[in-house]
Amino acid sequence: MTGDNKKIIGYQNLAKKIRRLILEIAFKTQTHHLGSSFSIVDLLTVLYFRTLKINPKKPKDIYRDRLVLSKGHSCLALYITLAKRGFFSEKELLKNYAKDGGKLGLHPDKGSLPGIEVSTGSLGHGLSVGVGLSLAAKINKLSYKTFVIIGDGECNEGSIWEAAIFASQQKLDNMVVILDYNHLQGFGRTEEVINLEPLVGKWQAFGWSVKQIDGHNFKEIIEAFEQIPFKKNKPNIIIANTIKGKGVSFLEDKLESHYKKINQGELRIALKELK
Amino acid sequence: MRNVFVKSLIKESERDKDLILLTGDLGFQTFEEFAQKYPKQFYNLGNAEANMVGVAAGLALAGKKIFVYSIASFMTMRCYEQIRNDVCQPNLNVKFIGVGGGFSYGNQGFSHNTIEDLAIMRVLPNMVVLCPADKIEAKLAIQEAFKWSGPVYLRLGKAGQKKIYSRQPKFEIGQGLLVNKGKDITLVSIGNIIEDVLEIAERLKKQDLSVRVISMPCLKPFNSKIVLKAAKETKAIFTIEEHSLIGGLGSCLAETLLETDYSNILFKRFAIPDRYCPEIGSQSYLRQINGLSIEKIIKDILKKIRRRYNRI
Numbered sequence: 001m002t003g004d005n006k007k008i009i010g011y012q013n014l015a016k017k018i019r020r021l022i023l024e025i026a027f028k029t030q031t032h033h034l035g036s037s038f039s040i041v042d043l044l045t046v047l048y049f050r051t052l053k054i055n056p057k058k059p060k061d062i063y064r065d066r067l068v069l070s071k072g073h074s075c076l077a078l079y080i081t082l083a084k085r086g087f088f089s090e091k092e093l094l095k096n097y098a099k100d101g102g103k104l105g106l107h108p109d110k111g112s113l114p115g116i117e118v119s120t121g122s123l124g125h126g127l128s129v130g131v132g133l134s135l136a137a138k139i140n141k142l143s144y145k146t147f148v149i150i151g152d153g154e155c156n157e158g159s160i161w162e163a164a165i166f167a168s169q170q171k172l173d174n175m176v177v178i179l180d181y182n183h184l185q186g187f188g189r190t191e192e193v194i195n196l197e198p199l200v201g202k203w204q205a206f207g208w209s210v211k212q213i214d215g216h217n218f219k220e221i222i223e224a225f226e227q228i229p230f231k232k233n234k235p236n237i238i239i240a241n242t243i244k245g246k247g248v249s250f251l252e253d254k255l256e257s258h259y260k261k262i263n264q265g266e267l268r269i270a271l272k273e274l275k
Numbered sequence: 276m277r278n279v280f281v282k283s284l285i286k287e288s289e290r291d292k293d294l295i296l297l298t299g300d301l302g303f304q305t306f307e308e309f310a311q312k313y314p315k316q317f318y319n320l321g322n323a324e325a326n327m328v329g330v331a332a333g334l335a336l337a338g339k340k341i342f343v344y345s346i347a348s349f350m351t352m353r354c355y356e357q358i359r360n361d362v363c364q365p366n367l368n369v370k371f372i373g374v375g376g377g378f379s380y381g382n383q384g385f386s387h388n389t390i391e392d393l394a395i396m397r398v399l400p401n402m403v404v405l406c407p408a409d410k411i412e413a414k415l416a417i418q419e420a421f422k423w424s425g426p427v428y429l430r431l432g433k434a435g436q437k438k439i440y441s442r443q444p445k446f447e448i449g450q451g452l453l454v455n456k457g458k459d460i461t462l463v464s465i466g467n468i469i470e471d472v473l474e475i476a477e478r479l480k481k482q483d484l485s486v487r488v489i490s491m492p493c494l495k496p497f498n499s500k501i502v503l504k505a506a507k508e509t510k511a512i513f514t515i516e517e518h519s520l521i522g523g524l525g526s527c528l529a530e531t532l533l534e535t536d537y538s539n540i541l542f543k544r545f546a547i548p549d550r551y552c553p554e555i556g557s558q559s560y561l562r563q564i565n566g567l568s569i570e571k572i573i574k575d576i577l578k579k580i581r582r583r584y585n586r587i
Contacts, residue, residue: 119360125361127329128330128357132334133333134333140337146333161327166326166330220545266347
């Protein structure tokens with residue numbers, strides 16, 4: 001077994017643990033957005049445990065890579081990943097998530113706990129903020145990268161495309177957008193609500209360097225991140241083909257996985273599937 | 276006032292390399308010198324205000340001090356949620372410069388005239404709201420904005436011809452300014468309508484009234500001390516503003532007074548009625564048809580005083 005394969009198994013196990021914890025916490029707090037969280041777990045795992053130049057002990061280090069979760073409703077996945085990476089303890093997470101007097105809502109607020117870079121929740125904001133962070137790095141001649149995770153439904157927002165054309169105008173090759181393309185938005189399939197296709201062509205036309213990957217294939221995820229910048233002077237976008245609710249049969253590719261709150265029986269089945 | 280802003284910004288940018296100006300494709304014959312002198316501190320974000328404010332937030336998160344510039348209505352309304360979520364909640368160092376507040380854009384039509392900005396900016400936590408009356412106040416307000424580390428909305432209008440201050444007053448954020456002393460009634464004004472307010476005060480003096488005039492270049496935080504002093508020392512307070520009747524200076528003062536021992540003071544708001552103006556015209560014409568002409572205000576003030584105090 002090569003070193004990388006070993007590492008991939010490690011990431012797979014970690015991602016499984018994160019998904020299990022998402023289920024347990026979502027059940028305990030009776031919160032939703034499971035499907036949206038599940039589709040980015042594998043991406044977050046590689047980002048936080050391999051790609052991002054971060055130090056949980058120095059969450060405000062000016063040289064750190066930044067990650068903006070623009071599709072803020074997936075934040076349970078982010079909170080758990082941050083806890084696993086050591087930004088705060090799991091105990092602290094449980095104390096703060098979806099509780100009276102807690103700090104961690106169903107959409108993330110900057111300043112709540114370390115590692116949460118930007119307040120998001122309303123779609124179409126995070127990409128512009130990420131562009132600002134990337135532009136600041138260019139101005140200050142700092143080498144950090146800014147990663148922004150956006151949703152496919154989020155691409156309905158006009159501000160996404162405002163940010164996209166400005167980023168390419170400014171040649172922000174230090175920014176990486178990860179588009180979580182799970183084909184399901186709040187109230188329908190993306191193809192039926194507002195068809196984004198041809199998605200690759202659109203981003204290319206907006207001046208971006210585009211790479212498509214399977215967002216659940218660790219080898220592809222790792223390789224894509226290692227190839228950044230894909231092209232000099234062009235902002236990077238990874239269109240990650242994902243499955244909403246990935247890993248649990250009754251959530252996978254289901255519209256209801258966006259709003260569904262699971263019961264005890266469903267929790268048991270789901271945890272079994274994620275063994 | 277716009278030129279005062281640009282001059283101050285040029286001066287400050289020489290000293291402070293973290294200062295960055297973002298414009299939404301506006302500033303023709305205004306920002307050329309700035310852009311030429313400091314190309315690395317100037318970005319035209321195009322006609323995309325929502326993105327502009329998000330980018331401002333990202334730059335500010337990385338330690339930059341941002342000035343964002345557009346026409347007041349575009350600056351405050353097109354990107355309101357970005358202002359709220361991206362800048363105000365994290366309390367970032369972003370200054371919003373809205374030019375052409377009130378009816379300054381005259382016959383450009385309702386899209387360019389801004390009568391709601393003070394209300395909607397005032398309601399945002401962490402936001403400071405400044406609306407200077409003339410070039411002197413504008414300069415002071417901008418100086419204070421440089422020193423302030425959180426978000427500020429600065430509404431700029433055209434400065435009038437009339438000299439408001441014989442010497443430069445002292446000003447800091449959260450302060451109102453006493454323009455004229457008086458002991459019978461008080462006129463409280465915000466923004467460039469001060470010119471008319473001073474004319475009203477002059478004419479009321481001829482009616483044997485001693486008129487105090489207060490200018491409030493800072494709407495938020497609101498200086499309740501100066502208006503409560505006026506409520507204590509004079510018999511009536513009238514607010515005059517080129518802004519909607521709802522949510523601006525008059526509302527702010529009413530809210531303040533009603534919770535004090537002066538809640539029964541004679542009080543009236545002169546502001547733009549709650550409607551979209553059906554006509555176009557110059558700034559003075561628009562004031563006139565919206566109940567803000569000098570004559571109408573004087574008449575209403577005298578009527579109010581007569582009714583309450585049975586005098587004049």
